Amino acid sequence: xxxxxxxxxxxxxxxxxxxxxxxxxxxxxxxxxxxxxxxxxxxxxxxxxxxxxxxxxxxxxxxxxxxxxxxxxxxxxxxxxxxxxxxxxxxxxxxxxxxxxxxx
Amino acid sequence: xxxxxxxxxxxxxxxxxxxxxxxxxxxxxxxxxxxxxxxxxxxxxxxxxxxxxxxxxxxxxxxxxxxxxxxxxxxxxxxxxxxxxxxxxxxxxxxxxxxxxxxxxxxxxxxxxxxxxxxxxxxxxxxxxxxxxxxxxxxxxxxxxxxxxxxxxxxxxxxxxxxxxxxxxxxxxxxxxxxxxxxxxxxxxxxxxxxxxxxxxxxxxxxxxxxxxxxxxxxxxxxxxxxxxxxxxxxxxxxxxxxxxxxxxxxxxxxxxxxxxxxxxxxxxxxxxxxxxxxxxxxxxxxxxxxxxxxxxxxxxxxxxxxxxxxxxxxxxxxxxxxxxxxxxxxxxxxxxxxxxxxxxxxxxxxxxxxxxxxxxxxxxxxxxxxxxxxxxxxxxxxxxxxxxxxxxxxxxxxxxxxxxxxxxxxxxxxxxxxxxxxxxxxxxxxxxxxxxxxxxxxxxxxxxxxxxxxxxxxxxxxxxxxxxxxxxxxxxxxxxxxxxxxxxxxxxxxxxxxxxxxxx
Numbered sequence: 001x002x003x004x005x006x007x008x009x010x011x012x013x014x015x016x017x018x019x020x021x022x023x024x025x026x027x028x029x030x031x032x033x034x035x036x037x038x039x040x041x042x043x044x045x046x047x048x049x050x051x052x053x054x055x056x057x058x059x060x061x062x063x064x065x066x067x068x069x070x071x072x073x074x075x076x077x078x079x080x081x082x083x084x085x086x087x088x089x090x091x092x093x094x095x096x097x098x099x100x101x102x103x104x
Numbered sequence: 105x106x107x108x109x110x111x112x113x114x115x116x117x118x119x120x121x122x123x124x125x126x127x128x129x130x131x132x133x134x135x136x137x138x139x140x141x142x143x144x145x146x147x148x149x150x151x152x153x154x155x156x157x158x159x160x161x162x163x164x165x166x167x168x169x170x171x172x173x174x175x176x177x178x179x180x181x182x183x184x185x186x187x188x189x190x191x192x193x194x195x196x197x198x199x200x201x202x203x204x205x206x207x208x209x210x211x212x213x214x215x216x217x218x219x220x221x222x223x224x225x226x227x228x229x230x231x232x233x234x235x236x237x238x239x240x241x242x243x244x245x246x247x248x249x250x251x252x253x254x255x256x257x258x259x260x261x262x263x264x265x266x267x268x269x270x271x272x273x274x275x276x277x278x279x280x281x282x283x284x285x286x287x288x289x290x291x292x293x294x295x296x297x298x299x300x301x302x303x304x305x306x307x308x309x310x311x312x313x314x315x316x317x318x319x320x321x322x323x324x325x326x327x328x329x330x331x332x333x334x335x336x337x338x339x340x341x342x343x344x345x346x347x348x349x350x351x352x353x354x355x356x357x358x359x360x361x362x363x364x365x366x367x368x369x370x371x372x373x374x375x376x377x378x379x380x381x382x383x384x385x386x387x388x389x390x391x392x393x394x395x396x397x398x399x400x401x402x403x404x405x406x407x408x409x410x411x412x413x414x415x416x417x418x419x420x421x422x423x424x425x426x427x428x429x430x431x432x433x434x435x436x437x438x439x440x441x442x443x444x445x446x447x448x449x450x451x452x453x454x455x456x457x458x459x460x461x462x463x464x465x466x467x468x469x470x471x472x473x474x475x476x477x478x479x480x481x482x483x484x485x486x487x488x489x490x491x492x493x494x495x496x497x498x499x500x501x502x503x504x505x506x507x508x509x510x511x512x513x514x515x516x517x518x519x520x521x522x523x524x525x526x527x528x529x530x531x532x533x534x535x536x537x538x539x540x541x542x543x544x545x546x547x548x549x550x551x552x553x554x555x556x557x558x559x560x561x562x563x564x565x566x567x568x569x570x571x572x573x574x575x576x577x578x579x580x581x582x583x584x585x586x587x588x589x590x591x592x593x594x595x596x597x598x599x600x601x602x603x604x605x606x607x608x609x
Contacts, residue, residue: 003482008478011481013462015436015465015474015477015481016461017462017469017478018462018465019474031478033537034475035482037424037540038425038426038428038492038496040421040425041422041495044498044499044502046499046502051494051497052497053322053497054352054553055308055322055504055551055552055577056309056354056553056577058309075215079213079446079447079448081444081445081448081449081450082450088445088446090457092456093456094456
């Protein structure tokens, strides 16, 4: 069940990471080493064991329906790569000449 | 400089605050002493990503002004007033960057304060700056930092541990009295062990995670580093407690943690049940000298009146494999927010939105971050989810059950913190996954959401050796009592660190 080059390339795409062919090959080896290692879990008989999603028994934590101050617009935008007129500025969504929606 | 000021870098917090409150020294003098020391020593240690003289002096002046004025503000100052502190660089503090030691956040300015940071500042501490870490806390040596290495103050050829390596090294080298770090699989306790400091991973939910950049949200906890167990309790008391801004923070019993230290330090541990897990001590790869430290610690506690209980924790070996599913799975989700749109690195001249995402993330993240995102994405993908993610969650249940069995019979569990003494730089460059074993004894504690503390016990060939004390959820009070008892018996020479005398004028 080792990952193939093509599968690693696909994981890179889903992860939104641009990887070179050499990086894909390197990651293939590293990821397969990690997956081999985590495969130790298969030794355990886990039939009938309930999964734990959270270590503590959390109840819904609700706050009162009261308006409280939040971050200022200035604070929200202070780390924007580009901002103008109180808005985040992003590059064009479609490449020039591209007719369909961006694939993201 | 007065004799008292030269002692500040290795002085217990309560002594510093007593000097400041009695006005024998001013908080400003404390701040300047530490800033001078950082300038002189941190070139060799490189614990700090950012030093904040203006914030430090402003906080010090506020303490001095309150004392000059007298009245309620002066009365309210506790044992942290005027105490020099610093924070791991994944915690927001207004007026500083929060970089996570990543190129992705190299220019990120804190828009607000992390709750734990805010609570430390409200106690009148003096903030000296932000500390180096493994990139996004992925690592056990601080070598994945995009900023550069942090050096172990006990041996500059060795790593300080990680991911909170800067937080550990700063305390160890006398560059802060107390620091905060975060611990997802051992990132406070392992570097504490490597640097001869006390490091606490609180119970899940004890400390608000608001304002701390998320790694694995079901495992992350913030906790303190310090020279002494008592200083650790002072900081923990300040930062613990429910926070409306973190829905996972809990209202747990607020025991008197400092009193527990004072009781433990005088040997008051009669009747405490201390477990040893025999299988953990026989684990292959454990340095026999570190096994001996655990047995010695047990003997110390037994001599002071504790009862030793023999147990096993057979699920421990599955903690690491399950962690390397759950940790990356949660991390890949949390790090999806770094897309070059609202903050963080943005690639130049993107052709379209996909190109923007792909290149911004690739350029911003280092190799270990990319590895973990890739693993996390894979184990969460349809077709693999049950084989990895659901299975790892079931392992988590088994681990929890194992600890429940232990704590039905014992108050605390003694284990090694790490299998090895601090290792040298580059030791795992060719085999990054082998380093994961450094967290063998710490990871299951995060998986179960319970509390663990690393306490230094001795020097082995000039390097710090430690033990880990583990307690049930919400039972930090037992950690402090047992930890203070061990500390009193072992008298670890934290002020004899080789860099101790440098930079003192």
